[in-house]
Amino acid sequence: MIANIGRGESLFGALSYNQLKVEKENGEILYTHKIVETVNGLYTTAQLARSFEPYLAANNKTEKPILHISLNPNPKDQVSDEKFQAIALDYMEQMGYRNQPFVVFKHTDIDRTHIHIVSVCVDEKGKKISDSFEKRRSVNISRALEQKYGLIPTTEKEHLQNDSIFRPVDYIKGDxxxxxxxxxxxxxxxxxxxxxxxxxxxxxxxxxxxxxxxxxxxxxxxxxxxxxxxxxxxxxxxxxxxxxxxxxxxxxxxxxxxxxxxxxxLKNEHANSSLKNIIQVAMHMATDEKSFKKQLQEHGINTVVRINDNGRVYGITFIDHNNKTVLNGSHLGKEFSANVFNDWWNNDKRPQIENINSKKPIVEPVIAKDLYNREKPHDLFDFLNYNTVSYNQNEPSFIESLGGLLPEVQVEDYEEQLFENQMKKKKRKLGQ
Structure with missing residues (x-):
């Protein structure tokens, strides 16, 4: 079993990524710990977030208090929901997080089912829980849990063989x-x-x-x-x-x-409406191009802007890593076309934002305020470790950190798929 631990600033980003899987029927909430129950047993992102608020409010020093952990069994393991729950509880207890609120999500959108755990790494007094030798402890705990629950042993070396997939090309490295x-x-x-x-x-x-x-x-x-x-x-x-x-x-x-x-x-894709709403919220709250892109990053959306030699915006594309869709602004509607953003960013003509339907915005006002008013750059494990892209050659840097381009959770899913293929190849070689 491979365990991946991510840390970040945005609770909403971590919860909404997993909750979207649930809403699209590619996942489910498997277990909640110290989470306020709802009447019908169903949750929204905002309802889940409320159980973490006391811990985050007490936090004063920890810059990245949000934990996002994935536990990934061997592809050949068949793990029941009950066993997944037990593994999650065991893992969190041994890592020192058993007393924190956490939510266990099961993902079923790839061939190999796996779980994600969202929690906090500060206690109720706001003190950071020790993460000393975290990587080593996690590996040792994973090996012990494999034995305890009868899982097929999986080494980190095997998992990392596929680490190169979905990484930016580095022309200096060659090959x-x-x-x-x-x-x-x-x-x-x-x-x-x-x-x-x-x-x-x-x-x-x-x-x-x-x-x-x-x-x-x-x-x-x-x-x-x-x-x-x-x-x-x-x-x-x-x-x-x-x-x-x-x-x-x-x-x-x-x-x-x-x-x-x-x-x-994509003709009748409901996800397009969600994307439009998210973009509209960002357009309403952003002050300039930089803050607009930053706010979309909070939702796992890259903004690719094409600018000519005269500085005119002649194209804009939104890459939604949650729904895995790439859409030019013109495909979303004329209110998202390149001309609109060119007028805003170059001619100071701020677009008039109207709600596209009667539904409430996805981002609730209280949470939105928390997301959008931060001054420091976000560095969340899912999709906040990268910069947005511009074809403007006057910009000094395209991507400042190679490892963080795509949502780490998303990258991990791709790696899992390759890992499964690798295991199949080994099986064929052994003649099994």
Whole structure:
């Protein structure tokens, strides 16, 4: 069993990420500890958050008081809900967090079921609970729990073999082909995008760009795709790599088929309404481009802005890592088009925000105030460790920290899928 521990500032971010899984029927609340019960046994993010408020209110010194832990059994393990509950309680007790409120979420959106635990690392007096030798203790506890509950042993080394997937390409490290492959072979499996522009916006998070190439061979028109690596100035820094090097899923025809399927699946997508509401809240509360992007980061949404040499915003794309969708602003509606943001950020014409439907905003006012009024940069484990992207070459940096581009929980899910594939390969090699 592999345990991953994340720490952050935003309780709302951690809870809403997991609660979204529940709402989409890709997860469930498996167990609550020291959480105020509701009449019907169902919870909203705000209701869950209230049980943590006394601990966070008492906290005075700990910058990252929120814990977000995932426990990931071997793919071949079949773990019942009761056993998952027992494992979670055992793990939290041995790590020193048994007296804290926590929520155990079960995720079922990938082949291997696993659990996430949201808690706090400060006690009721606001004192930080010791995290000395946390990594070592967690590994030892995981090994002991494997024996206690009859789980298949899994080493950290095996898990880390897949650590390179969904990492930004670093042109200085070399072996660019392998680095590109670790990204482009898998993106279409997880994300929906309808155009080359949206695909390139997603690729830009990984320092990659794709170009369509057309030509004629023996009188027949041919179409293809090549990938190149970008440096910190958004300039191509490698020779182009043919898409055929990375398999059919990364090729021209497969991607255009993916565009069609994505367009069809997004026609009546309720998640689009949620995304619109989140963007509208950010537009209403943000003061400028920087704070707008920061607020969307709180919800796991990257903002990719395209700016020409004259500084005009000519394109804006929103990458929602919760719903795994990539949408140009124009696809969401004219009120989210590039012109609107250009007028706001360059001409000081603030857009008039109207609620798109009669539903209440997703972010409740009290929590929203807490989210949006922070001055320090957020550094939450799920999706707050990265910077938003701009094609403006005048910006000094594209991504300041390589390991934190995507939500860590999301990355972990991808790693789990690869880990399962690795286990299958080993099984075939052994002739089992």
């Amino acid at each position: 660019l082909k392998s680095q590109i492959a670790s990204v482009v072979r898998h993106l279409p499996k997880y994300y929906r995008f309808q155009t080359m522009g949206e695909y390139n916006a997603l690729l830009s998070l990984f320092n990659i760009t794709a170009d369509e190439v057309k030509g004629e061979l023996h009188g027949t028109e041919k179409q293809g795709l090549v990938y190149s690596v970008l440096n910190e100035n958004r300039e191509k820094t490698s020779n182009p790599f043919k898409a055929s090097l990375f398999g059919k899923s990364a090729g021209y025809h497969a991607l255009h088929e993916h565009f069609k399927k994505s367009k069809e699946s």
